[in-house]
Amino acid sequence: MCGIAGIIHRDGPGDIGAEMTRMLQSMKHRGPDSSGFALYGPPGDLLVMRIKLADPNEARGFGWSERLERHRNEVEHRLAKIGAMVDVMHGDQEYAYRVTFRYSGELKPLADYMEDVPGCEVLSLGHSLEIVKDLNDAESVAERYRLPGFTGTHAIGHVRMATESDVDISGAHPYWAYPFSDIAVVHNGQLTNYHMWRRRLERSGHRFQSECDSEIIAVYLAQKMDGGLSLETAMKQSLDELDGVFTYLVVTADSLGVAKDEMAAKPLVLYESPELVALASEEVAIRAVIGHEIDTYDPYEREVLVWHL
Amino acid sequence: MKISYDARGLAEPAAQAPRVAVIDASGAAVFDAAELTTRQINLELRRLVYHEGVTDVTMRNPGARHSLAVGILARCRITIEGSLGYFGCGLIDGPEIHITGRVGWSVAENMMSGVVVIDKNAGSLTGAALRGGDVVVRGDVGARSGIDQKGGTIIVGGNAGTMTGFMLQRGRQVICGNVGGGLGDSMYDGAIYVGGKVTSLGVDCVEAGLDAADDEFLARKLRIYGIEAPAAWRKFVCGRKLWNYDNLEPAERKLVL
Numbered sequence: 001m002c003g004i005a006g007i008i009h010r011d012g013p014g015d016i017g018a019e020m021t022r023m024l025q026s027m028k029h030r031g032p033d034s035s036g037f038a039l040y041g042p043p044g045d046l047l048v049m050r051i052k053l054a055d056p057n058e059a060r061g062f063g064w065s066e067r068l069e070r071h072r073n074e075v076e077h078r079l080a081k082i083g084a085m086v087d088v089m090h091g092d093q094e095y096a097y098r099v100t101f102r103y104s105g106e107l108k109p110l111a112d113y114m115e116d117v118p119g120c121e122v123l124s125l126g127h128s129l130e131i132v133k134d135l136n137d138a139e140s141v142a143e144r145y146r147l148p149g150f151t152g153t154h155a156i157g158h159v160r161m162a163t164e165s166d167v168d169i170s171g172a173h174p175y176w177a178y179p180f181s182d183i184a185v186v187h188n189g190q191l192t193n194y195h196m197w198r199r200r201l202e203r204s205g206h207r208f209q210s211e212c213d214s215e216i217i218a219v220y221l222a223q224k225m226d227g228g229l230s231l232e233t234a235m236k237q238s239l240d241e242l243d244g245v246f247t248y249l250v251v252t253a254d255s256l257g258v259a260k261d262e263m264a265a266k267p268l269v270l271y272e273s274p275e276l277v278a279l280a281s282e283e284v285a286i287r288a289v290i291g292h293e294i295d296t297y298d299p300y301e302r303e304v305l306v307w308h309l
Numbered sequence: 310m311k312i313s314y315d316a317r318g319l320a321e322p323a324a325q326a327p328r329v330a331v332i333d334a335s336g337a338a339v340f341d342a343a344e345l346t347t348r349q350i351n352l353e354l355r356r357l358v359y360h361e362g363v364t365d366v367t368m369r370n371p372g373a374r375h376s377l378a379v380g381i382l383a384r385c386r387i388t389i390e391g392s393l394g395y396f397g398c399g400l401i402d403g404p405e406i407h408i409t410g411r412v413g414w415s416v417a418e419n420m421m422s423g424v425v426v427i428d429k430n431a432g433s434l435t436g437a438a439l440r441g442g443d444v445v446v447r448g449d450v451g452a453r454s455g456i457d458q459k460g461g462t463i464i465v466g467g468n469a470g471t472m473t474g475f476m477l478q479r480g481r482q483v484i485c486g487n488v489g490g491g492l493g494d495s496m497y498d499g500a501i502y503v504g505g506k507v508t509s510l511g512v513d514c515v516e517a518g519l520d521a522a523d524d525e526f527l528a529r530k531l532r533i534y535g536i537e538a539p540a541a542w543r544k545f546v547c548g549r550k551l552w553n554y555d556n557l558e559p560a561e562r563k564l565v566l
Contacts, residue, residue, distance in 0.1 A: 262490075264433060264452035264470055267395075267414060283373035283394055283413060293391065296411060297430045298451045301471040301489060 001161045002188045003030030004173075004268075005280040006249045007289065008154035008256040008307050013042065014276075017142065017150025020157045023278070023285040024138030030281060031161035034172035035141045036133030038184035038251055041152045043128040046087055046100045047181075050123040050131050051075065051114060054095040055168045057135060068094050074117050075099070082110055092145045096169075098130070108179035112207070121170060121209050126182030128152070128253055133172040153309055154256050156249045158186040165211035174251075175215045177222030178206060182253040185221065187214035188266045188281060189246035197242070217248055225252075235259045235304045249279070257306040264301035271296045277307050312346055321348040326356035330366070338363045342377075343370035350377055358385050358404075373413070378406060384423075395432070398425050414451070417444045420461065426534065433470065436463045439480060445534050452489065455482050458499065466536045472511065474501045474545075483530060485539050496547045502527060504539025515548040 005023040007016060020037050041048075053071045054064075072091065076099075079086050084103035091097045103110065111122045124131035130150075134141045138159060142148060158173035165171045177183035191197070194213035197220060202208065206219050217238070224234035235250065235257055245265035250257045258279060260268060270279045271286045271294050278286045283296055299305060315322040327349045330340035338357045342350045350368070357363040358381060367388040371377055375394035378387055382402040392410030402421035411429035415437050422441040433451030436444040439461045446463075452470035455463045460480040471489035474482050477496040487505035494511025501514075502523070510516075519542055531538050 262471070267432065269413065269432070282375075283392060283411075284375075287373050293410075295429060296392070297449065298432050298470075301452060 001030045002173075003027035003159040003281040003285070004156070004186045004188045004247065004249055005158075005278075005285050006154070006156040006186075006251070006256050006258070007276060007278045008309070009276050010307070010309065011275045013151045013153050015149060016040070016152045016155040017147035019289045020155045021138050021142040021147055022288040023280055024157045024159050026284045026288040027159050027280065027282055028137045031159040032137055033162045033167045034133060034135045034160045034169070035138040036131065036158045036160070036172045036174050036186070037138075037141070037147060037155060038124070038129060038131045038157070038174040038176075038186070039147070039150050039152050039155045040128045040182075040251065040253065041130060041150065043253060045102065045127075047084075047103050047125065047127060048130055049099045049101070049114075049125045050096070051099070052096045052119075052121050052123060052169050053117070054119045055170070056093070056095065057168065065094060071117050071119060072097060075114055075120060078113050078117065079103075079110075082113055084110065093134075096132075096134070096145070107181055108205075111179045115207070115209075122176070122178065123169075124176040124184065125179070126253070129176070129182040129184055129251070131174055131176055131184055133158075133169055133174065135167065135169070135172075154251060156184065156186050156251050156256070158188075164190065164213050168210075170210040171212045173212075173214055175212075175218040177218035180219075180222035180226060183218060183222045183225070183250070185214065185218035185248055185250045187217055187246055187248040189248070189261065190244050191216070191242055191246065192244040193242065194244075213244075214248075217242070217246075218250070221250055231255055231257055232304060232306045235306070239302050239304070247281075254309045255306055257304065258299065259304045260299055260301055262302045264298075268299055269296045270299055270305075321346060324348045324352060326352040328356070329353065330357055330363075332357075332361065332363060335365075336363060337365040337367070339367045339369070341369045342374075343372065347374050347376055350374075351379060354378060354381065354387070358383050371410075373410075375413070378404075392429070401425075411448065417442075420444065422461075430467070435465075436461070439463065443530070443534075445536075447534075447536065449486070454484075455480070458482070462530060464530055464534060464536065468505065471508075474499070474514075475511070477501065477547075481526070483527060485531075485536060493545050493547070495551065497552070498547055501545045503543050503545065504541070507543070507545075510545065513548040513551045514545050517544045517546045519544050 084101040087100040089099045173186045174184040191213040247266040269283045330338040364385045371391045373392045373394045376396045384403045387406045389408045393412045395413040399418040405424040414432040415434040417425045418437045426445045430448035431446045431450045435454040439458045441461045447466040449467035464483045468486035469488045472491045474493040477499045482501045485504040490508040491511035493514030
């Protein structure tokens, strides 16, 4: 089933960490397997990278912690080696780290070099995007990663009921559009031409970390935007090029978009005001962050909507 | 609110009606749902309608929660001040329900008789498997309104989405605005009246002429609910090419599908 949610503040930053937690927690019944957040803090000169070095539910043999510590040091070492000046490296979990650093080179070689460390997956990379995802419900993930208080302008999130692939961090949404900075996607639905698109994108040099069909949407859109298309045009093309049922949300450094397939098979409720736009699989999620009585509507089939900061 | 589940996954197996409604001198009841769980709200409604004999209930602050006011099998009047989530007013037989906000997917699913009036928009699957009564949406509805409808009437003041009247078996739909693609796809019987533009017709759905009985029906229904009629109506019915499709040659079947 899965639940998706998005929020964009048009009048300056808000506590998107707490807001997205409340939105996702109110949709816990749509998917208790894992919860994920893509949050946009204030953009700066530094790059911010979120990585995981292992999965919380994998078998922990002897020396698990020591191995993670070794891999963490290897990541830091490799960052220095590739020419990045590390500012802060902090681990909310022993298997999940947030690193800020100064770096002016290409992102793809850096991401590939990091992911060459055993067990390492780059969850997000950009100047303002931070992806946090882990197993269990939104409140427990938010608590483990200290998300309440995260100030920013826009965010998307996802609660997952796994149908297509494993229950692990790699299979959790949101997906970062590797290797393009500051783009992420959450998706509710199934893509039926996933393998075709995956092979096509892999031939262009992109890597996929999971068996989850949703992972291709982010890379698909980012590649089109890299080729010069606007977000809106790329999303409109996706209506014809992606088969299956979907409602997906996409975020970039300064915008948030939603697209629905031609059967309107997956739900989405939308609330729009001059100050903020909030949208989710269920209205209860929108009401979780808006105290007053609201009017909402469901976008129709084949609708593509984009809001800019 | 912490919700408990039993071994079968049923929510709040031990819940009791909270008895928070205030019944005034005229016998009308009012209660606030803001602090109640879904199950408590439904238990309170049942207590009032079945055990207190109340025939006029007002519910405040439903908060767009799912599965409210379901399974009520008695004549009564229920006013819901606010919006419902998914599966609202499903499986009912008899009540007249007025919702001042909007509703999510599958409102009045499998309703046997009664009236559900929604002042604002509705999600997809409005009146799914409807068997009788009227479902009235003053705003717009999503996709697949009246999927598998077997009776009753769905009236929409605004627009409707894709596959409206999908597999309609009996009953009528009145859409004052525009409808999306695939209208009346695979309908077996019944009629769909459209006041606005039709994006495309579904499989085996054909246009028919309106007669005096249609005009009378439309004028009467819109008058009852105070909905403004569009300039002109078009009527769509089943083309009946699929009624016996087992006997069709494969080539003919392909033509229809």
